[in-house]
Amino acid sequence: MLQLISLISSWAIPVMITFIPLYAYTRKVPVYESFVEGAKDGFSTAIAIIPHLVGMMVAISVFRASGALDYFMGFIAPLLQGFGVPAEVLPLGLLRPLTGTGSLAYTTELIRTHGPDSLIGLIASTIQGSTDTTLYVLTVYFGAVGIRNGRYALKVGLFSDIVGFIAAIVICMIAFG
Amino acid sequence: MINLIWLAMIVIGFLFAAVNGRMDELTAAVFDGAKNGVTVSFGLISVLVFWLGIMRIAEDAGLLQKIAKLLGPVVAFLFPDVPRGHPAIGYILSNMSANLLGLGNAATPMGIKAMQELQTLNPNKDTATPAMCTLLALNTASITLIPATLIAIRLTYGSTDPAGIVGTTLAATAVATLAAIAADRLSRRLALLRRPPEPPTAGPEDSARRTGPFSYPSAKG
Numbered sequence: 001m002l003q004l005i006s007l008i009s010s011w012a013i014p015v016m017i018t019f020i021p022l023y024a025y026t027r028k029v030p031v032y033e034s035f036v037e038g039a040k041d042g043f044s045t046a047i048a049i050i051p052h053l054v055g056m057m058v059a060i061s062v063f064r065a066s067g068a069l070d071y072f073m074g075f076i077a078p079l080l081q082g083f084g085v086p087a088e089v090l091p092l093g094l095l096r097p098l099t100g101t102g103s104l105a106y107t108t109e110l111i112r113t114h115g116p117d118s119l120i121g122l123i124a125s126t127i128q129g130s131t132d133t134t135l136y137v138l139t140v141y142f143g144a145v146g147i148r149n150g151r152y153a154l155k156v157g158l159f160s161d162i163v164g165f166i167a168a169i170v171i172c173m174i175a176f177g
Numbered sequence: 178m179i180n181l182i183w184l185a186m187i188v189i190g191f192l193f194a195a196v197n198g199r200m201d202e203l204t205a206a207v208f209d210g211a212k213n214g215v216t217v218s219f220g221l222i223s224v225l226v227f228w229l230g231i232m233r234i235a236e237d238a239g240l241l242q243k244i245a246k247l248l249g250p251v252v253a254f255l256f257p258d259v260p261r262g263h264p265a266i267g268y269i270l271s272n273m274s275a276n277l278l279g280l281g282n283a284a285t286p287m288g289i290k291a292m293q294e295l296q297t298l299n300p301n302k303d304t305a306t307p308a309m310c311t312l313l314a315l316n317t318a319s320i321t322l323i324p325a326t327l328i329a330i331r332l333t334y335g336s337t338d339p340a341g342i343v344g345t346t347l348a349a350t351a352v353a354t355l356a357a358i359a360a361d362r363l364s365r366r367l368a369l370l371r372r373p374p375e376p377p378t379a380g381p382e383d384s385a386r387r388t389g390p391f392s393y394p395s396a397k398g
Contacts, residue, residue: 006323012278020231024238031234038233042226045289046218054214059183061210062190067197097317108330116336125331125342129324130349134317137288138179140221141313142305144289145296149304152364154178156310157317159360164318164353171348 045144052143056135060099069094084177085169088114089123097161100133123172131164221285228286232271241267255315255358256308258298265294269312276316279323288316307365311358318357320350 021031063069073091088110095103107128114120134157142150194203235241245252245266252259252266259265268291275284291312299306305313324346331339 008278012275012280013283017231020235020238020240023240024234027238029234029237034234034237035230037230038236039226039230041293042229042286043222045229045293046222046225049221050215050218053218054211055183057214057217058207058210059186059190061206061213062194062203063186065202065206065209066190066192066194066199068186068189068193071193104326107327111330111334116331116334117338117341121331121334121336122342122345125324125327126345126349129321129327129342129346131353132317132319135182137316137319138313140285141288141292141316142309145292147296147303147305147309150179150313151305151310152361152368153305153310153313154182156314156357156360156364160314160318160353160357163356164349167352168345168349171345171352175345 048146049140049143052139056139060102060135064099064102069098085173086120086123088120089127089169092124092127093162093165096127096131096165097134097158100136103128103133119172119176122176123169126168126172127165130168131161134158134161224282225286225289228283229290232268232287232290236264236267241271244270255311258306259295259308260298263294263298265291265298265308268294272312273315273320276319277322279321279325284316284319288312307368310364311361314357314361315354318350318354320354322347 021035024031024034073094076094077087077090079090092103092106095106107124110124111121116122116125134154138150138154138157142148142153190203194200232241241264242262245264246262248270249261249266252269253261256266256269259269268287272284272287272291275281275287292309295306295309295312296302298308322343324342327342327346328339331342
């Protein structure tokens with residue numbers, strides 16, 4: 001099953017970029033011109049995201065460099081320790097929705113120091129893999145179309161992060177603990 | 178809420194830097210963060226340009242519309258107010274399948290394109306529609322079959338079973354996704370109760386690019 005999924009993963013993109021133009025050609029689509037026409041939008045879209053991403057990255061960077069992030073991470077660490085959850089993984093709960101590279105670096109560090117097959121390494125890997133960086137997704141997706149009022153989207157995203165975080169810990173404690 | 182979070186990160190950062198005596202680090206962090214934002218955006222250019230080109234071919238060939246019709250019922254449940262057969266559905270499906278396969282650099286361009294398509298249905302251009310919020314919820318939870326990056330890292334550090342986290346990750350991501358869908362549904366209801374929906378009207382300049390008229394049945398909310 002796992003082999004099949006990873007086979008599909010590695011074949012998906014090559015098959016798509018071959019099959020789509022081929023199919024389109026049989027439908028008399030001028031494939032190359034069509035590609036260039038659509039690709040044009042890519043540049044302006046990426047440029048439109050810059051202000052949003054710069055604004056968000058600066059705020060996160062300031063929050064980290066000031067020591068505030070470390071403080072809050074240290075603050076939440078003892079909260080779940082009572083349940084036998086290794087304290088080392090808890091800061092990920094705060095880090096994961098804020099910064100993808102930051103939490104990946106933190107996870108890598110945990111795996112390096114505690115070993116990939118330790119409970120800490122397994123939980124950290126699962127947390128890192130099970131959700132995406134909410135703030136980044138929100139910034140990029142809404143930034144690309146100029147949405148200023150995201151309504152309840154952020155709350156929903158953060159809520160699912162918390163649920164995913166707890167689920168990752170509970171599932172790993174059951175499976176590996 | 179985003180305004181508050183943004184402001185809070187900066188103000189709290191300033192206060193902590195003042196107490197910790199880290200003003201120089203803070204200044205460096207400001208420009209570091211700004212540079213990072215530009216670097217990430219520039220990194221997006223290549224994948225966006227490429228995938229939007231490929232997806233335009235798919236759209237011109239009618240492929241996206243076909244997929245949208247085929248898998249429409251699944252998406253209709255999650256996106257009740259997007260008209261059947263609208264190209265947005267095709268992009269949403271592409272985005273979801275790319276996420277599922279862990280193809281991050283394909284998922285983002287398709288998600289952005291889906292957002293742009295949903296924006297054409299948006300009567301109020303600077304406010305997110307319920308469909309946009311649902312798309313966002315699905316992407317923040319980002320259901321993944323293969324966490325490829327982590328398997329690679331675990332392999333690097335000598336794991337005896339690098340793929341051992343696939344099952345737990347799949348379970349956790351499924352729970353997170355279900356929570357996201359449920360919370361999205363609930364928020365949508367609550368928002369409807371507070372404010373009756375405006376009738377959706379597609380701006381003529383937005384639908385002008387489309388070949389072939391799309392019908393916009395009244396939104397079910």
